Amino acid sequence: MSFENLGLAPFLLRALAEQGYENPTPIQEQAIPLALEGHDLLAGAQTGTGKTAAFGLPLLQHLGTAPQSVGNGPRKPRALILAPTRELATQVHDSLRGYSKYLRIPSACIYGGVGMGNQLDVLRRGVDLLVACPGRLIDHLERRSVDLSGIEILVLDEADRMLDMGFLPSINRILAKLPRQNRQTLLFSATFEESIKQLALEFMRDPKQIQVTPKNTVAETITHRVHPVDGARKRELLLHLLAQDSRVQTLVFGRTKHGCDKLAMFLEKSGIKTAAIHGNKSQGQRLRALADFKAGRVTVLVATDIAARGIDINELPKVINYDLPMVPEDYVHRIGRTGRNGSTGEAVSLVAQDEAKLLRQIVRLLDRDMDIRDVPGFEPQTPIRWGNSAPGKAELPGGQKAPRRGNGGHPARRPNSDAPRGGRGGQSQKPGGQRAAGNGQQRRDAHPGGGQRRGGGGRSQSRTSA
Structure with a gap:
């Protein structure tokens, strides 16, 4: 199976080929054809399965080939991807920019922990694709700096993680701002617990369900x-x-933000070069801690599960x-x-x-x-x-x-x-x-x-x- 067999447009195939991608992963084989046909999708996919391309390639093909409705006023976003963390949102945005190398699709990535100024500027100019964390998107909705009434495709990436983080009220507020008609919804989650199924029932239309990821894949080494x-x-x-x-x-995992801070402080005072990374840290603090860890200036990084998503x-x-x-x-x-x-x-x-x-x-x-x-x-x-x-x-x-x-x-x-x-x-x-x-x-x-x-x-x- 190759990407040519999945029905992808030449401008996407060219970008994929230049990046050295030849064969789709199992989640991509199943998800891409269904998404291209316009179905809502409930997909079981964990980190490491290629899920970003599974929803990103059909989304980009839609934006690149379907005509945009012409209306008065600034350009409205046509596609919205919700992600639980800043790191994941940035990673998704960067991947989609690579896949859309031969398309002109204005996009923005918005998340908390940084100033609003640059985000307001890019939203004012207008974008077709918006990748966002729920909390910061709510901030923009309250300021009326973004209009979601033109969304044609909605993606919830790592939906189970967003619910674990308490984003359900924010997600419901965002869903209330989206058009119900002519909207395609793609939900990706590592698990399909009852809360996920209930969420899907409320805002998806007869979704196709796929699950291809083994839950216990770990390296034998x-x-x-x-x-x-x-x-x-x-x-x-x-x-x-x-x-x-x-x-x-060494990467040390703690359960809470406060616990990680206390542990990092204890280790630092004990002579171990240590940094902490968690949701209460600013984006700049996270990036500095991660850069120091990768460069060896810090030998121990204490992290929560959520913050560690962007550590590679x-x-x-x-x-x-x-x-x-x-x-x-x-x-x-x-x-x-x-x-x-x-x-x-x-x-x-x-x-x-x-x-x-x-x-x-x-x-x-x-x-x-x-x-x-x-x-x-x-x-x-x-x-x-x-x-x-x-x-x-x-x-x-x-x-x-x-x-x-x-x-x-x-x-x-x-x-x-x-x-x-x-x-x-x-x-x-x-x-x-x-x-x-x-x-x-x-x-x-x-x-x-x-x-x-x-x-x-x-x-x-x-x-x-x-």
Whole structure:
């Protein structure tokens, strides 16, 4: 299957070819023909699947070939893409500008955290395509600096993330400003929870539904390790682990903005070069922190899940989950930033008793075990109760390891692939003891902007040491 078979216009095919894109991803194969036919679309797609091109190419083809209604007054936007974060909005806007190289489509990307002046200027001149975060778009609607009555295509990118962030009231206010007739709606979401389905029922017309993304794709080159610890000693344990080699670039995930700030301040005072990145930081602060991290001026970056969406580093050796995510799929998103291009990566999780349930959910999603080991001097006062199914598998007699398998292949480049998204029972071990096992499969695909994922599958098990 090639892009020529999907019905795309020559001006898009030319731009794709010049960027080296030849074969569509599965989500693109299914979504593009349906979107070109004018159907509303409910698409299951995670980061790393090429979803931006899946909705962006049909949208650009519509803008480039369908006549624009002529009316009085300034040019109104014809297409609106809503995205949950500034980083994602910018990424989508940049991708679409690349695909529309041979089209003249005025566009704008608007988000909070920066001044309104430049955004007001570009909206005053008029645009056909608008990429926006819901909060800042509401600001412009209240100032009457944007008129959404001419929207022909609406895209909700990462709809589940927007709902998690509390944007539902803003989305409903925005929807109320859009025309109901002759509007095509494309909704992309990693999950189809009830709130997403209800949202779709309210504002979509007989949407076609597609779901092609595996939910547990993680690189086989990543090792997963869990350190049980009392919640009150997590900070000390993190410092201990980071101090073992302060030169290793490490991405640390916290659950809250305030918690990330406190943790970054603690590490900085302890002599670790650290920066924090989260939703309360300005765009300039985020960009500076990320640039410092990529350049090695900062060795530890503390981030929330939302803020980390725009982080794209090819060879990040280690990710530490200071707090486990509330949603198990977010674990896959987090660790997908390490172990790229076939390089090894380490995913370390500091787990307190109140997070045991979250760890079990992650293990069930991945269908692979975790290496659980106490860190000498940081053993929890009370052994963690994992419940009926803990995250380590039974050991094989004699400590034998099952053989690993590997495979590979080099398919053609695919546009807009982002970072990959993505234990059962066992007591915590004595100091030095461990459980080791892994089970997983993944493809080796070329992913522009997100590196490659190396294929392989296998299972290994080892006897715990007494």
